[in-house]
Amino acid sequence: MLNKTVALMLILSLLLTVTACTNERNEDFTQNSDTPSTAAAKGSAHVMKRSEVLPLRLKANEAEYTIFDSGEAFTCNGKQSLAKKEEGQFDLYYMCDPYHTHELLVKELAKAMSKAQAEKMIQIQIGAATLAELNGRMAAAPFEGTDAEDWPSAEIIHFEAEDGKAEVDFRVWDYSEDTWYGFHGVYVYEDDAWKEDQLEPTEYDNAADSQDPKQMEKVAARICEVMTDSDELDDVVERYTAAFEKHGVQNESEVNEKIADCFREARAELTPKDKERSGRADQLNELMNHIVGTSSTIAFVKSGGGYMYFDESKYFATFNPFYVYRYLTLLSSGNNKKDAAGYDKITKELRDYAEKLTRDRSEQQLYDNSISQEAYQEALDRLGQELESLISLLKTKDQAAVYLLNQVVMLDVTSEDSEVVEPAATEEQINASLCDSKTLTSVDLNTVDDRYEKAYEANGLDLSDRGRDRMSEQIGACFTRETFVLLQNNRELTSKVKALDSLLDDIASSGTELDAIMNGGGSMFAHFGAYAKEANKFSIYRYANLVLQLDNRPQAKVDETYDEKVALIRKQLTKLGAGQPKSNGEMIQSKPEEYQAFFNQLNKAVEAFLNQLEDRDTASILLLDRVLEKIDNIDFL
Numbered sequence: 001m002l003n004k005t006v007a008l009m010l011i012l013s014l015l016l017t018v019t020a021c022t023n024e025r026n027e028d029f030t031q032n033s034d035t036p037s038t039a040a041a042k043g044s045a046h047v048m049k050r051s052e053v054l055p056l057r058l059k060a061n062e063a064e065y066t067i068f069d070s071g072e073a074f075t076c077n078g079k080q081s082l083a084k085k086e087e088g089q090f091d092l093y094y095m096c097d098p099y100h101t102h103e104l105l106v107k108e109l110a111k112a113m114s115k116a117q118a119e120k121m122i123q124i125q126i127g128a129a130t131l132a133e134l135n136g137r138m139a140a141a142p143f144e145g146t147d148a149e150d151w152p153s154a155e156i157i158h159f160e161a162e163d164g165k166a167e168v169d170f171r172v173w174d175y176s177e178d179t180w181y182g183f184h185g186v187y188v189y190e191d192d193a194w195k196e197d198q199l200e201p202t203e204y205d206n207a208a209d210s211q212d213p214k215q216m217e218k219v220a221a222r223i224c225e226v227m228t229d230s231d232e233l234d235d236v237v238e239r240y241t242a243a244f245e246k247h248g249v250q251n252e253s254e255v256n257e258k259i260a261d262c263f264r265e266a267r268a269e270l271t272p273k274d275k276e277r278s279g280r281a282d283q284l285n286e287l288m289n290h291i292v293g294t295s296s297t298i299a300f301v302k303s304g305g306g307y308m309y310f311d312e313s314k315y316f317a318t319f320n321p322f323y324v325y326r327y328l329t330l331l332s333s334g335n336n337k338k339d340a341a342g343y344d345k346i347t348k349e350l351r352d353y354a355e356k357l358t359r360d361r362s363e364q365q366l367y368d369n370s371i372s373q374e375a376y377q378e379a380l381d382r383l384g385q386e387l388e389s390l391i392s393l394l395k396t397k398d399q400a401a402v403y404l405l406n407q408v409v410m411l412d413v414t415s416e417d418s419e420v421v422e423p424a425a426t427e428e429q430i431n432a433s434l435c436d437s438k439t440l441t442s443v444d445l446n447t448v449d450d451r452y453e454k455a456y457e458a459n460g461l462d463l464s465d466r467g468r469d470r471m472s473e474q475i476g477a478c479f480t481r482e483t484f485v486l487l488q489n490n491r492e493l494t495s496k497v498k499a500l501d502s503l504l505d506d507i508a509s510s511g512t513e514l515d516a517i518m519n520g521g522g523s524m525f526a527h528f529g530a531y532a533k534e535a536n537k538f539s540i541y542r543y544a545n546l547v548l549q550l551d552n553r554p555q556a557k558v559d560e561t562y563d564e565k566v567a568l569i570r571k572q573l574t575k576l577g578a579g580q581p582k583s584n585g586e587m588i589q590s591k592p593e594e595y596q597a598f599f600n601q602l603n604k605a606v607e608a609f610l611n612q613l614e615d616r617d618t619a620s621i622l623l624l625d626r627v628l629e630k631i632d633n634i635d636f637l
Helices: 004-018 050-069 102-109 115-127 206-211 213-227 233-246 252-270 275-302 308-317 320-332 340-358 373-393 399-405 427-434 445-458 465-486 491-518 524-550 559-578 592-612 618-632
Strands: 082-084 092-094 131-134 137-140 155-162 165-174 179-190 193-202
Touching: 050 102, 050 115, 050 155, 050 165, 050 179, 050 193, 082 131, 082 137, 092 131, 102 115, 115 131, 115 193, 179 206, 206 213, 213 233, 213 252, 233 252, 233 320, 233 445, 252 275, 252 320, 275 308, 275 320, 275 340, 275 373, 320 399, 340 373, 340 399, 427 445, 427 465, 445 465, 445 524, 465 491, 465 524, 491 524, 491 592, 491 618, 524 618, 559 592, 559 618, 592 618
Parallel strands: none
Antiparallel strands: 082 092, 092 137, 131 137, 155 165, 165 179, 179 193
């Protein structure tokens, strides 16, 4: 069978040579009236209504699919008759009645489209070698696969009609790309009926969706439709992240919230009439959120005020709706078997871990008293209680219960005194194997970090703070090496990328020093600095990829976004330049000159960076976001 993707590429190529594409996006999403934009002359008999367009488009699409794609047209009484076998081309099979002659084929297509359009469709297929006239009979090539374009839910974004003719702009969702595609259709009145006379692809600016929350809601809903069958959270996150980037959104928190919303709604649809199961699912989700939240409070106090634990708590909690939804689907499946051994093992591990986190009940001193000693002691008591409540709800001791218990997250304080394990002899090979296409095509650095961490743990490599710093260096080295492999034939871009890379590291270094001065110092800032440079290398690699892509297609108009990002960066610099470190202790009071010196370094590096990044395109926006992320994280605790 013929691979449909290859054939469609040939057909699309020919279609683009036959028709001219419209390059403007019309924003008229709200026009729902049947009244056309341009009214016909008074007394006209044949003026198309807006409500007639989509049924006709679907009729034409169905005719094209039935005749050229489905196989029905050349499967006669359950059999196919080979007309011509082609080496390196498409095998052709004789078409059945009523498609077996050129005239009959035009007649069938003309039930939904004009004769001219029917003839054009036939010629396009012949030009793509997927249709031929042999011995007076029509023969076609078999297809496999289905169309990813969702025409039944296509939106009309512009409609204009006059006597005997209508012009329409559509946007249609493509599930294979998670994007909208634009089309321009022309409809004519022929043989006492409306017919599709043209359908041409047009450019549609998906990135503009980021400016309209309602449009992003539609995008999120579309992705949700196809992701609720996924068993792997990583796959869900990766697809959402990639899709949102195509629509101009590069915000991890927003993406994660949309994932949570998707699986909350899917969970409600899974148990619409079972109030008991629905209520238990809500309880499970709430308890999992409470457990990670309570553990973050304990970690916050024990670390002396590490706000990152609250951020981590929020991050993990957004994925609990996915886990609870998967738990419910496992419960409903016929494969959910008893697993008492697995249940006993995971409950023991969780109880032991909770006991370890709450064993030390000595008072902990917070410099800002943001959490009282009473609240801290209550959190120590509450963690075990919340865990026991969760275990009690999952006492079925089956595979579904074991699955959900394995997703419970309890945060712990990162130890600075972890024993350093000597790297295994295979560390170099492990790092080399991880620097592969899966890492390089990832759009989420957290996914890359998780993958490296799992591999390090599985191979007994060092995962102390010092070991994680080395892991960050290895990840950064991977992206740096592959960046310059990518640019090896582009000397000008290589020089520019090297300069941007160096300036990003200067921004990271001076920014981390400022952060340390503001917040009293500590070894954790060295770790923050290592991770910041890893994130820089990741961003530079993605920037280089985007620049190379933008060279081969029209660049998105991002002048306004570019200016907004630059303004936000300069606003934050002004704020930092006017500020002083908190006078909360002699060490910080004694460093105003050092603070000013590092601020000057930061300011100089940022201005040099902005001068280098003069192109107003999507790639530049990505790097501006990286700078903004870094300097936004420099703040007073």
